[in-house]
Amino acid sequence: MASFPSNFALEHSMASAQNSHSPASSPSFMTRVAMRISRSRWFTFLRRVFHYQNGPRSDLGSNPFNSSTWMMLELIALLVQITSTTFTLAISKSEKPIWPMRVWIAGYDIGCVLNLLLLCGRYHQLHVTQGNNALTLSELEQQRNNEESSVYRSSHLIDKCRSSLELFFAIWFVMGNVWAFDSRFGSFPQAPKLQVLCIILLSWNAICYSFPFLLFLLLCCCVPLMSTLLGYNMSMGSSARGASEDQISQLPSWRYKGVHTNLDLGNDSQSSERLINEDPECCICLAKYKDKEEVRQLPCSHLFHLKCVDQWLRIISCCPLCKQGLQR
The missing domain is CATH 1.20.120 (Four Helix Bundle (Hemerythrin (Met), subunit A))
Known part of the structure; x- marks a missing residue:
């Protein structure tokens, strides 16, 4: 099956959403639906069937x-x-x-x-x-x-x-x-x-x-088209590499108040202000941090927009910059 540049499409869709200031309810809902479909058992089984019927003889796996x-x-x-x-x-x-x-x-x-x-x-x-x-x-x-x-x-x-x-x-x-x-x-x-x-x-x-033909249309036509439109690679997401909602919710988050003001982090305000000075913009959507925007910090101390990094972690459970994975 053909692979698609999911990271670039994800960054492009997030950047356009940030710049246009349009409500993100519709695309986020569609992306969540695509995530659930790609990680469901029946979708994984259909990919196994397609791989078994069309894959090389040396890598067929179990029937x-x-x-x-x-x-x-x-x-x-x-x-x-x-x-x-x-x-x-x-x-x-x-x-x-x-x-x-x-x-x-x-x-x-x-x-x-x-x-x-x-x-x-x-x-x-x-x-x-x-x-x-x-x-x-x-x-x-x-x-x-x-x-x-x-x-x-x-x-x-x-x-x-x-x-x-x-x-x-x-x-x-x-x-x-x-x-x-x-x-x-x-x-x-x-x-x-x-x-x-x-x-x-x-x-x-x-x-x-007609099942083989319908399977070909689903995995070789419909799924790549949806992956391109949503910016989410369903074939990659079906391998269960994303983080769970519990893992994402346990990561620290707060609202950004500015570069030279303290942040709502209690005793760790100085280190957080230093992180904002080092990373003045989110590397996922390439937009600068604004006042009262929600940000999230990963275990590697890198900072991102909360919506951007949550969507990223649902696809791949690692930092976009240093590739350090989350603790399971």
């Missing part, structure tokens, strides 16, 4: 579709399809479609049942592999001669069955489209329940088949 969460979602989807198709076939015995719509739905139901058995085999194989990985080296040497051939045979058989089922569903999808949407053989008046179920199943399969 995200073998995770327990994804297998549970597959199980729920298969059970819903099997239940709906079986129930519809049972209550629509009196319907007589022109084309063998009932045969198509019955074949789809059988394919879902076979896919459910295949999912159980994948789950069992995954647990066998994890159990072997938990064994010691000596135990692995003892079991290698007995189990290695059977494990590889079962894995090869599961892959072949999965490819055959995918081919079957692809051919069945084309046949269902021909039977359901051909105007010369309309079956809705004679078989409304079967026709509606067929359209729902075809729509679901169309979404599943």
Whole structure:
């Protein structure tokens, strides 16, 4: 995926916000939404899927579709399809479609049942592999001669069955489209329940088949566009390098009163005045400190505008100048 100059875009957006004196509620809200999206589990999973499908062979990592969460979602989807198709076939015995719509739905139901058995085999194989990985080296040497051939045979058989089922569903999808949407053989008046179920199943399969294209549009078109407009690199933010709200709130902050006056810091007013004299402007937005503006000090003693540095720390938890990280 293409990388974007997030730091420059962030500085540019902050500088424009400071100079125009416009309310920052709208862009800050959109940025917070983008941060939450980029750090959510589903967005991280989609990036893993895209990397696994399009990354180099030497850096594929683990298959995200073998995770327990994804297998549970597959199980729920298969059970819903099997239940709906079986129930519809049972209550629509009196319907007589022109084309063998009932045969198509019955074949789809059988394919879902076979896919459910295949999912159980994948789950069992995954647990066998994890159990072997938990064994010691000596135990692995003892079991290698007995189990290695059977494990590889079962894995090869599961892959072949999965490819055959995918081919079957692809051919069945084309046949269902021909039977359901051909105007010369309309079956809705004679078989409304079967026709509606067929359209729902075809729509679901169309979404599943277009998933790689939709994923490409999301990660290669929509996400870079949002990153450019908001000045926040969502791909970088999804790696969870930002600081939490508790860490940011614990950093000292106060209102700036001027260069030659004392600051609201109690006994540390002299050191704070020296910091203002050394850093007369915020290096993030490149704007000078003004009276009654909120400023925040990092553990490295560098000073910034509160809004600027808070937004920076939510993206990367380090100082913009010296790159010193916050204490975890």
